[in-house]
Amino acid sequence: MTGCSDVVLKGITFGAAKYPHIQGTIVKVSGSNVEFLPDPGYNNVVNGMPTGNYFRLGEKTTICDFPSFSRSTYNSETGTNTIYGAMHADKPGMTGVGYRIALRGEAGLGLYMDTCSGIQVEDVTLTTAGSFAQFDKNNDVAPVFHRYAIVYGPAPVLESGKDYSRYNQYADIVTTDSYGRTRSASPMYTTCDATHSTSARVGSRTISCLLEGMNDDGGNINAYYGLASGFDSATKTLTYTTCDVRGYQLLPGAFRVGDEVLLFDWNGKFLAQTMVTEATKDVGNQKYTIKLKENVTLPSGVKVVVQNLDASGRGFLWDNVTVRTNQANGVRAKASGGKIVNCFFDNVRHCGVSVVPEWQEWPEVGFASDLEILNSVFDGNSRSAAMWDDWNYYAMGASIQFGGGTGTSDVDYCLHRNVRISGNVFRNRYSRYQISLSAVHNLELTNNRFEAPRTDASLNPDGAPILIRGGNGIVISGNSYSSEVRYPIENRDNAGANITGDDIEN
Missing domain, CATH: 2.40.10 (Thrombin, subunit H)
Incomplete structure (x- = not known):
């Protein structure tokens, strides 16, 4: 769909005739x-x-x-x-x-929504897609999902009477079902991302959904960005161009008067956040201008990211969503004003919740301010952390991971601001840590329950479940830990500052 508004998709089940992978x-x-x-x-x-x-x-x-x-x-x-x-x-x-x-397969998208508004997806089930099951970009109001499901489809029915014995050398790949039909193995994948929302002015809302078997993320809320190429202080005019990463050359959502622009350098250092007073103008040769309320200073010798904070998925909601048995993250949260509540992240291979802006890796960006992660269960996640013995990978493998910046307590590099993580349960982890924090400022971690890691994960049960790799103003209080834990927090290289709370003092 392109340019659509106020459309309801309801009561549909679909998928590819043949699995694309x-x-x-x-x-x-x-x-x-x-x-x-x-x-x-x-x-x-x-x-x-x-x-x-x-x-x-x-x-x-x-x-x-x-x-x-x-x-x-x-x-x-x-x-x-x-x-x-x-x-x-x-x-x-x-x-x-x-x-x-x-x-992975190479077939097309499931649901596609470009420059739309007010799309509702209710009681829709998708069994397979080679790419994203759902992708929206540049929506004024991103889609609302109720009882949307990504589930494993049926095993393919095969021609009967043929010799399939060579497939069953190591396991029962070809079997006979209760109706006497010959079937192949069940699919190992469903889709790529179950939901993917980019540069929305009002964030997506995902409510009472089941997402399983993806070869990538359950959800990804993000924004495209551009790169600053100059600033004229006399007219307060900022000139910017496309991003240039992994071959992508994309732009932030078009700025409107009153939008907020965020500027930070390639190392994740905050430069400016101010209001736009003149909307985006195309001045040719892939150059665009906006006028700002305040003067800004662009540093020399380093790239500067230009992000439209009002076209970045602000206000997204994940409520009562189950993500399980997928091969990447439960949800990538790269947007502000979001809430993840009453969710279940079950056997997610990477992080249950990944809050990593990734501007150096992908054209999709976003620090998360005013984010809440509440009353959710993280069970058996971060199995990929067992791939490696080096500490850096252990630091990335966690049920909740915040990243970006340069591993410092300098608040100019801590752009995940005003975060609350409360009332969650963490259990059966494969990873060394349950929570990994970096680039955070004013974060509360309260009233969560941290249970012991899996017994088969070769981890020390007395190890700290909380890792701090960078941040300032972190409150850790009222959490409970398994009896083996000696000290719950590891402040690696003293990269966090102003860390307080009952869990620290006791």
Whole structure:
């Protein structure tokens, strides 16, 4: 949909006629080269260079992914594919003969909404999409989701009477259902992101939804950004151009009079936040101007990010949402004024809630101010943290992660402001930490329950569940911890300042 308003999608179930991804059983591993036999009923040849995951038998979430490989070949005689130079394939315990493998598909979107307003999605179920299940951008009012579900679809029905025995060498891939039909294995993926909202002037609202099996995030609320190219103090005119990251050249949502612009440098240092007095003008050659209420100073020798705070998904809501068995994050929150409440993050491979602005990695950005994470359950998350032994990855693997900045207590680098995390339960973690904090200013962490990590995660149960990697003005109080915990907070390299609360003093 493009340019639509006040549309209700209700009572629809849909998905692709054939699953867009490829999945199968690994039959040979040689260094970083992996040969696998695709499951019947799915694509049988690797197309392009998709990312993917290795799975142990019977598991729906995985320790290991492979974000890249160098090339692939298909053997028509054996029906197998080989991917070469697959990342992490040679790391002990990550893959092996008999393991399962899945690679993303390349089919299109499910629901697409560009420059729309007031779209409602109710009682809609989607079983598969090669890309995002839902994507909205530049909406005045982002969609509202009620009882929206992303669920695993049925196993493909196969032609009966054929010999499928070679598929069952390591597990029962091809079986007979209760109606006597021959079926392949159930799908290992559903979609890419279940919801993806970019540059909305009013944030999306996701209520009473079930999102499972995604090969990426449950949700992502963010904004495109631009780069400053000059400022004329005489007229208070800021000139900016597109971002330029990973080949993307995109712009922030068009500024209107009264919008707020945020400027910060490439290292995450705050420069200015002020009102726009003249709307966006296209002055040619991919250059655009706005006039500001106040003068600003642009530093030399460093890129400056230009973000429209009024086209960044402000005021989003996640209420009573279950995200489970997906391969990335529960929700990426890159917007201000949001609330995540009464949610269940169950066996999410990375973070349950990721609050990392990512401007250096993607064209989608956003620090989160005035954010609340309340009364939610985080169970069995951050399994990907077990991939690595280095501390930096442990720091990223957490049920809730805040990132950005440079690991300091300098408030100019702490742009996640006024955050409250309260009433949540954290249990069965795979990761060294349950909460990892960086670039935060005025954060309250109160009345949460931190239970012991999983017994099979090779973690010390007496370790601190809360890691501080940078921040200022952090209150930690009224939380409960498992009896083994000796001291609940690790302030690494003393990167946090003004840390107070009963949990610190006791």
